[in-house]
Amino acid sequence: MRRIAIVEDEPAIRANYAEALRRHGYEVATYATRLDALAAFRTRLPDLALVDIGLGDDVDGGFTLTRELRALSATVPIIFLSARDSDFDVVAGLRLGADDYLTKDASLPHLAARIAALFRRSELLSAPPASDDIVERGSLRLDVKRLTADWQGKRVDLTLTEFWMVHALARHPGHVKDRDALMRDANIVVDDSTITSHVKRIRRKFMALDPAFERIETVYGMGYRWTE
């Protein structure tokens, strides 16, 4: 049975999330403070950690904890779950090695979908790829099962949300995906400017591998499309 650690200072949210995830068949351990969580992680690593950034008086406790957890294990999937939604927090969180960043607006089904996807990814990373789950668009190669993206044969380190967005765009090249569609496909509920910053981050990750990358086009007033 997969074991999920929830580090969250708000007891009601902690209990609700724990209950929902248990219903999905996971084993859940909850911690209210960074030190409690860290002590538990040292004895036994969870299979996935759900971390709030602000932990009581420890404003950036979640960031610290992530750094410490990453030091213990490079592979444990980490999802940030926070009331903060500024670009700064998102970027800082992802840079620390989190696999995804969610605001607390996310509904429980959305959260469960993400957790399932992340588990699938870590599970299948070692297995050989099955051809039917591969989307290939020129230099882009998406493995839908493992949730990995490759550009010109090189791995693009996308978060779950980013992968889903790229997938939504690349599946139907030339078609404009508006922001609502992107949100639906990425299992998130955010506002338009957050979509804009997500797309910006995706472009930057591709451009880090290929400075000439220009496949994601902004169609002002409508949305985005994948061009070939």
Add this chain to the structure above:
Amino acid sequence: MKIPRVALSIRAQLLLVLTVFLALPWLGVEYVRELERVLRDAQERTLAGTAQAVATALHNRTRLFATPPDPIASFARERAEERSPSGVSLPPSASPEIAQIIEGLSRTTARIWVIDRSGTVLARAGSLLSETNGATASDSTWAKVSGATIGRLYKIVLEQPVEDFSDDAATQGAPRGRDVEGALAGILTTDRRPTSDGKATIVSAAHPVWVGDEVRGVVIVEETGNAVLAQRNRAFERLFNIVLAVLLVGSLALTAYATWLSARIRRLRDDAERAIDDDGRVRAPLASSGAGDEIGDLSRSFGSVLARLSEYASYQEKMASRLSHELRTPIAVVRSSLDNLKASALPAEARVYMARAQEGLTRLTQILTRMTEAARLEQSLSDVERVRFDLVPVVTGCVEGFCLAYPAARIAYSPPSGALLVDGSPDLIAQMLDKLVANAVEFAQGRPIDIVLSGDAQAACIAVGNEGPPLPEGMQGRLFESMVSVRADGARDAPHLGLGLYIVRVVAQFHGGEASAANKPDGSGVIVTVTLPLAR
């Protein structure tokens, strides 16, 4: 009753106050008049004294007055007078002895007569005319300058001593004025009379000459009033020169002071006006003055008022994001609880409430998202990379998108013919247009919306007009503030926080432009205009 307000600068007011000092010359005039009176009294007394002295010398000298005048001597003298080149024919002295006595007593500017009871002149000495008075002429430059300018003015205003008056005595013989009458009656009398041509005044004193108990003759001492007049004029001129100098220096000093004072106040005013922009936002804190006076105090209190205003404004701007942040956690509690509840088997009637609760929650989340949008936008501005892009395809693309997004709205769009290159972020422009059009659609309520993109050499202009209700007075400038909305309450299908146009302004300012809203001239609607400077 309302007193009409007259706009007077501090300088003008101080100069007005300065007119009080114009009373100084009046005081001076009064003083000089008093002085003149005293001088005249003194002159009369001196003349009386002289007359008395002469008379004393002649008292009881019976012989001098007993002898009838010598007709031959008199005749000889008259002949001599006729030949006199001066042409002044004064009655001759009939009595050489008396003439001898009074010669020694005569003064330069006084004339002494001795007459007998019948009015016959027994002796005469001295002249009314003074010698040319060179002592007053000063050689200093100042005196010359003032003599040329102010001096001329004084000559016009003040009565000047005149030397070429007509001397009555020359034609009418010995004076026979009130003083002589008095003296003949035995009393020392003084008199003052104008010359027949009125050019000068003659002051005279007559003293009886006693022989025994009988008045046998009269001593008359005459003098013109010119000496007093000249002295009065000198006093006048001196006084006026000083008063003028004081007034001049005083007004210059006061004007300079007033200029300095009003310059400080003007600077304070300008600073205060500059500190707040057209939208009422505090641009920069006021540099408070270090001066210890009231204006310094005023500047400091202005500074603190502005600082507080600025604090309040930033509090207002941050309130939205703080509030949303604080609300997120309890909403997450509600949402996760509802999600859990939904997962369990619910009776049919509970599902209805469940749906309502979720709907409310969705709206609440929407509000929160909007509340943070502006704050997030402002935070992200520092990382936004500026690129040079053509505004036309961006706006055109957005408008096409709006036509799809708002099928019910009638949107008319007129793009310019050329390209409009702008430095900035096309994403932000799209976000701004989104707010502009959403705002217009809402106010137009089905009536047409016109979007005009135009540009000149310096700037591009995006004007979004709608035919909705006009803006209330005084709201034009405030519309772009955070959390200011002019929508009527009630009948809302979406939450309004007054952040849309605030975002418009933030984006416009990021591009170095500005946003404004105005009613259409014919009152048929509202136009929101954003001007953006073009790339150079």
